[in-house]
Amino acid sequence: MRWAWLDRIVEIERGRRAVAxxxxxxxxxxxxxxxxxxxxxxxxxxPMMPHTLVVEGMAQCAGVLVGxxxxxxxxxxxxxxxxxxFEEGVVARPGTTIRHTAVIDRMDDQGASCSGTVELLDPHTxxxxxxATIDLMFSHIDQNRQGLSFPEHNFVFTEQxxxxxxxxxxxxxxxx
Amino acid sequence: MSMSYDDVLAKITExxxxxxxxxxxxxxxxxxxxxxxxxxxxxxLDIVFRLExxxxxxxxxxxxxxxxxxxxxxxxxxxxxxxKGIDELKAKMPHADLSAIEGSRDxxxxxxxxxxxxxxxxxxxxxx
Numbered sequence: 001m002r003w004a005w006l007d008r009i010v011e012i013e014r015g016r017r018a019v020a021x022x023x024x025x026x027x028x029x030x031x032x033x034x035x036x037x038x039x040x041x042x043x044x045x046x047p048m049m050p051h052t053l054v055v056e057g058m059a060q061c062a063g064v065l066v067g068x069x070x071x072x073x074x075x076x077x078x079x080x081x082x083x084x085x086f087e088e089g090v091v092a093r094p095g096t097t098i099r100h101t102a103v104i105d106r107m108d109d110q111g112a113s114c115s116g117t118v119e120l121l122d123p124h125t126x127x128x129x130x131x132a133t134i135d136l137m138f139s140h141i142d143q144n145r146q147g148l149s150f151p152e153h154n155f156v157f158t159e160q161x162x163x164x165x166x167x168x169x170x171x172x173x174x175x176x
Numbered sequence: 177m178s179m180s181y182d183d184v185l186a187k188i189t190e191x192x193x194x195x196x197x198x199x200x201x202x203x204x205x206x207x208x209x210x211x212x213x214x215x216x217x218x219x220x221l222d223i224v225f226r227l228e229x230x231x232x233x234x235x236x237x238x239x240x241x242x243x244x245x246x247x248x249x250x251x252x253x254x255x256x257x258x259x260k261g262i263d264e265l266k267a268k269m270p271h272a273d274l275s276a277i278e279g280s281r282d283x284x285x286x287x288x289x290x291x292x293x294x295x296x297x298x299x300x301x302x303x304x
Contacts, residue, residue: 079218082195106225110237111218113225137222 004160005053006060006100009168018065019101021121022057024049026094049092051132054118055084058134062102062114063156066138069107071173072157079111080137090120090131097121098131111139178304184231184296191226192292195219203292210287227295233302240298241290242268246283256281271297 011019024031030053035046059078067076092098099119106113118132162176189203198213209215215223224237238244245251245268251261257277265274269289276288 080222082222106228108221108237111221113222137218139218139221 004060004164005056006064006164007167009061009064009164009170012065012068012170015069015104015107016065017101017103018061018068019099020057020061020064022049022098022100024092024094024096024098028094031094046091047094049098051084051086054086054092054098054132055081055134057098058100058102058116058118058132059136061100062104062116062136063138064161065102065104065114066107066112067157069104069112070140072161072176073173074140075142075156076112077139077141077156078136079139082113082135082137084132084134086132087130090129092120092131095123097123099128109140110143111137113137179300181296181300184299184303185292187230188227188292188295188299191223191230195222195226205291205293205296207292208288209290209292209295215290223295227299231299231303233299235302239268240295246286252283255283257283257286269294271301 005022006020007022009018009020011017026047031047031049032045034048034050035043037043037045059081063076063078067074097120099121100116101119102114102116104112104114114136116132116134116136117130118134120129120131121127122129157176162172165172185205189200192198192203192209192213193200196209196213196215196219202213207213209220209223220241221237224235224240227233228235242265245261245264246257248261251258251264257265258281262274262278262281265272265277272289272294273291274289277285
């Protein structure tokens with residue numbers, strides 16, 4: 001994971017379920033670049049977390065869960081977005097928290113399929129709002145090389161990722 | 177628990193619609209998963225997982241698609257499947273019609289074996 005996008009992993013149950021959160025901040029450029037103002041169309045800006053990056057957050061949450069099942073020894077790569085359905089009219093505005101919950105439906109040596117639900121939390125009112133359902137497939141690429149060669153070192157679960165584990169008060173796996 | 181060909185086909189059609197994003201009318205018994213329906217490598221694993229859930233069966237991917245045969249030099253030489261390779265595939269894939277590769281013997285033609293009909297017969301064999 002060369003680019004950690006989550007803030008904290010708050011729950012993880014080996015081989016079954018993980019929950020991670022990502023806060024949306026006004027200070028992030030990305031929220032202002034998505035649906036910026038368009039005076040010609042008479043549209044004001046709508047700062048929000050782009051849905052594509054919500055999918056990325058879900059992929060990282062589920063990817064951590066799949067990696068954790070084998071103590072992060074496998075290189076876990078997102079192989080397929082099977083489904084990504086967002087609630088109409090719901091957007092992740094600055095000041096809200098995105099909560100990703102990933103569940104492994106099936107896993108074998110070659111990969112895993114996961115179901116994901118995404119909710120929006122209002123840290124002030126404690127309201128929780130359904131946001132999206134996102135289903136993903138992951139490949140253990142060392143088991144699916146198909147003639148391709150990859151670096152021997154684990155370029156998925158890097159030191160940056162281990163810092164995320166530290167920030168989540170989760171133990172690093174042996175050897176890291 | 178055995179099921180009729182048509183009942184299995186109907187369920188598999190739903191599986192392929194969800195896994196590959198294809199329309200119901202594209203899923204005919206003669207359609208190939210790769211060339212006709214656009215399945216890529218990870219899709220086969222997705223399909224295996226979905227078949228297990230839909231039919232309540234356990235599937236080893238190598239059982240449905242013995243790709244290991246194609247990586248074995250005694251079964252494939254210079255990109256062509258040997259007589260021993262054909263025999264091995266017949267033994268491992270009794271559910272499949274191998275006529276698509278028996279003529280050319282070309283490894284590249286192997287994905288033509290994976291028709292919807294092949295999958296239906298494979299699932300039926302698992303249910304019997």
